[in-house]
Amino acid sequence: MNEQEIIGSVTRALHRGTRELDAATVARLSALRHHAVTHADTPIRGGSGTLAWTQRHTWISGLLVILLLFAGWTYMHKQELASGVDTDLLLLTGELPPGVYADRVFAPWLQGYRR
Amino acid sequence: MASPQEIDAFLAGAERRAFKQAVYAVRDHHHALDIVQNAMLSLVERYREKPPEQLPLLFQRILRNAIHDHFRRARVRDFWVRLVSPLRDKDDEHGETLESLAGHLESPQRDGPEQRSSGNEELAIIEAAISELPARQREAFLLRYWEELDVAETAEAMGCSEGSVKTHCFRAVAALAEKLKIKGISP
Numbered sequence A: 001m002n003e004q005e006i007i008g009s010v011t012r013a014l015h016r017g018t019r020e021l022d023a024a025t026v027a028r029l030s031a032l033r034h035h036a037v038t039h040a041d042t043p044i045r046g047g048s049g050t051l052a053w054t055q056r057h058t059w060i061s062g063l064l065v066i067l068l069l070f071a072g073w074t075y076m077h078k079q080e081l082a083s084g085v086d087t088d089l090l091l092l093t094g095e096l097p098p099g100v101y102a103d104r105v106f107a108p109w110l111q112g113y114r115r
Numbered sequence B: 001m002a003s004p005q006e007i008d009a010f011l012a013g014a015e016r017r018a019f020k021q022a023v024y025a026v027r028d029h030h031h032a033l034d035i036v037q038n039a040m041l042s043l044v045e046r047y048r049e050k051p052p053e054q055l056p057l058l059f060q061r062i063l064r065n066a067i068h069d070h071f072r073r074a075r076v077r078d079f080w081v082r083l084v085s086p087l088r089d090k091d092d093e094h095g096e097t098l099e100s101l102a103g104h105l106e107s108p109q110r111d112g113p114e115q116r117s118s119g120n121e122e123l124a125i126i127e128a129a130i131s132e133l134p135a136r137q138r139e140a141f142l143l144r145y146w147e148e149l150d151v152a153e154t155a156e157a158m159g160c161s162e163g164s165v166k167t168h169c170f171r172a173v174a175a176l177a178e179k180l181k182i183k184g185i186s187p
Helices: A003-019 A023-038 A050-056 A058-093 A098-102 A106-114 B004-026 B029-047 B052-084 B098-102 B113-118 B121-132 B135-146 B151-158 B162-182
Strands: none
Touching: A003 B004, A003 B121, A003 B135, A003 B162, A023 B004, A023 B029, A050 A058, A058 A106, A098 A106, B004 B029, B004 B052, B004 B121, B004 B135, B029 B052, B052 B151, B121 B135, B121 B162, B135 B151, B135 B162, B151 B162
16 A cells, blocks of 8 residues: 555545534534624624623733732731731730730740830 | 635635544544634634635644644643542542543544444544544644645644654654554555
């Protein structure tokens, strides 16, 4: 069997395979083609929904993510400041629970905190 | 610029072969239809400004990329499924991808209905032999001899050199000859 005979034999069989596709698949392919050609002007990619919207509006989505991150960072920073103020108040008024003074790590922490 | 009628006529002539190419690659009827759909949409959305004579090569490149995207997505999905699945079996943790799993789907009952209905043993053997070829050899063989692209066009569609195309084609033909000989099929 030489090379050309093999190529001819295989391609003839493959062509026959495409001709013998079942009717349902042929109809489905035809419907897909019709959809693709007739909806060329409609943005189909991604479908509908939030994910599809973000895919179509990459810049706005990116900006929203950055704003969300900034808002999160600001919130965390404010919480940290408020926590510091609370600690100062507790230390100054001596309202810490007695068990705190028995904690071995409290004294070194207090030294560092005063600095 | 290709008119909608020209694009429709081109796709009507190419869609069955495109579907078969996708089936040979992914070995799944439904995934193959999805791939062809994506390729058709990409061609119409992005390349309808191109002249009609460029459509065959463009469509082949798009189809090839769509098949590769399918495997890429499958690998990512497979990775996350394995990572989060509490039911995963230790025996499965050897990096088996969906692409490799596709290689195990060779039994006739798992093939698409187009193969079951053909009832042609010789055709089934030849199609199985095509599916079993390494991906690059299969791509080169189908583009060069089935789609009848020349060597330069095949190289462009595959993103490789003309020398590589010739090598892949030569190896594909040799592998097919061997497989068909074992199965007792002569031209």
